[in-house]
Amino acid sequence: MSFKLEVESVKQQRIARYAKALGHPVRIYVLNLLSQQACCYSGDLTEELSIAKSTLSQHLKELKEAGLIQGEIETPRIKYCINKKNWAEAQLLFKEFLRI
Template sequence: MSEVQIITEEQKKAARYAKAMGHPIRIYVLNLLSKQSCCYSGDLTDELPVAKSTLSQHLKELKEAGLIQGEIEAPKIKYCLNKDNWEEAKKLLSNMFDS
């Protein structure tokens, strides 16, 4: 049962986060949330040139990657960063670049 792990779990995680960040709209959202603590997806729908269903999918991906979290504030949904995972992503991706 001994498996030589060439690619580490950390590298897989880093790739997972990077992948979630690999679209302009998702970068935009993360960028916003890193500056302003939270936002409503309705605001994003107004600003961004995509259908609300498309935006919803992008937000879902960010959620599934663990980078953001949504909180119901009926009838709206308030989104903010998932701080723990955001920190982890920062650490993992920053590590890529130093040295």
């Protein structure tokens, strides 16, 4: 008998997507920083983290694709903020998943 693993729900898919986005210390740091302030510009994040702009860009892209942050272009910079709706959803989903 063979079993095919199927994702049981959209909820599980969302938890997995958020978990993937949280899977690197730099992304955790960015989320922590953004959750403590209204917004932050990408240049400020580069200075804060002392990492290459291209590396930061990849981390921001992962967080944005997961829906945890949002970016707004204010030429010549990009302003990043927590996506409050999805951040709240992620917190709730993890709380339920971890039963805390």
